Amino acid sequence: MSEPLLQIAAVDVPIVFVDLETTGGAAASDRITEVGVVELGPAGVSRWSTLVDPQQPIPPFIQQLTGITHEMVQGAPTFEMIAAMLFQRLDGKLFVAHNASFDRGFLQSAFRRAGFSFNPDVLCTVRLSRALFPAEKRHGLDALVERHALLPSDRHRALADADLLWQFWQRLHTLVPVDVLRAQIERTVRRFRLAGEITETMLDAAPTGCGVYVFYGENDLPLYVGRSVRVRQRVRTHLSGERRSAKDLRLAQQVRRVEWRATGGELGALLTEAQWITALRPSHNRKVRAGKGDPVCAPWPFDGAIVFEEQDGRSAAAPIFHVVDAWCYVGHATSLDQARALLARSPSGRFELTTYRILQTYLARGLRVTPLSQAKTGLVPDGLAR
Known part of the structure; x- marks a missing residue:
């Protein structure tokens, strides 16, 4: 030629x-x-x-x-x-x-x-x-x-x-x-091959609505935990978006696999993200630091664990029940019976500053919660409002 x-x-x-x-x-x-x-x-x-x-x-x-x-x-x-x-x-x-x-x-x-x-x-x-x-x-x-x-x-x-x-x-x-x-x-x-073994076909299984995701690098090292109201779209943007930042480009080069979880709504995504960051300590997330006005611990204003229901308005998925006990996010379940079982399996948690901050904000906005011990099988009834 x-x-x-x-x-x-x-x-x-x-x-x-x-x-x-x-x-x-x-x-x-x-x-x-x-x-x-x-x-x-x-x-x-x-x-x-x-x-x-x-x-x-x-x-x-x-x-x-x-x-x-x-x-x-x-x-x-x-x-x-x-x-x-x-x-x-x-x-x-x-x-x-x-x-x-x-x-x-x-x-x-x-x-x-x-x-x-x-x-x-x-x-x-x-x-x-x-x-x-x-x-x-x-x-x-x-x-x-x-x-x-x-x-x-x-x-x-x-x-x-x-x-x-x-x-x-x-x-x-x-x-x-x-x-x-x-x-x-x-x-x-x-772009069907995004990073590592992650492909567009695999991403088709990711939640289209609210959820959290975690990127892993070599040797399954946790790199980054994120949340989004559109998980599939956000993960794709991280890995193949045209307008990626220099930070996103550096992260994408290290990613080998990704996990995700639907959370039912934005509050569940916030709580799960905080829980995963605490447990995994990913290298690309900022460390949570207590401010001058933050408590080292705070009294729990409820009698035992509470539960609240959340559903993603962007999808037809079933509602999710979130369980919190003593400012510690226990996790979520798809039924009240599963929520009780989840609480029974979970050890008593220590005070989580991020969970405290998130719930204080949402309780002030009128989030309605119910003591898990009083919640009946089926939909969570109108409960306590803070």
Whole structure:
């Protein structure tokens, strides 16, 4: 090539342009019949492809579209046979495809069946084309071929279509300034691998509403405890947000795994965050220090442990019951019976300054609590107000 690859790439990681042919459009039930990969890296451009035995019939209209017949895939390797080699070829590289969710979804399902976790960062050339050429109405691969004078060798075959994406990529560098192209690519890329083994797929299980989370580093060292009214969004912002602070960037580089807990509401998040910080002593959280006016201890104004109910208005999750005893946050449960069991298992806690500060504020605002000994099974009745 006449230009260094990194000048042409407009990104700083190896790139793979990928296309698949399949027996249909459903990743759960259909199977891959062909894989084509064009890889762009420091050593140059390499191409690789293989037919794949789908171990299921290829519908006639798919045979007509792709030209891939039953006879062609007989004797070809199954996906399980190429999985390890293909994973090594794709892992850690920017995954570029047209309608990328289709190709990523099929490969992710196929790799999962073969025992691999496949979560690459993904750039969809449909989305990129729409972002760079908003005046154009069509962004399918045939439209790109026509608009940018790409040279197809064999449409609807995996390697030939992957090569069209590589041609499109080169053409963009002649049409768009590299700094503009780089910025748009950064906005368009979907980051599925966020930190360590944390992926976007894993984050789908995080609470969408109120809760707390903790980041762990090497050797499971607690790094940071945080809270949010939108846990999933906040964790994603920490690890992949465009406007991260220098502190967030340093933290994200150390993170290896994350845990979270839904708390039912903001007060529960405050109490749980304080509890976790005290127990874990994470290195990136500020240490709680007593001020001049803070008590070393304070009398407990209730007769035994109290309970209050809290529900996250942003989700349909069941309410959560929080238990506090002698200015010590015991924890939360999903029923009053579980709350009593939680209290019975918990040793008598010592005075917690942060819990004292939080509850004093909320009790002053009219938080309604009930002595746990008086709470009846079912909803917490209107109780004491402070």
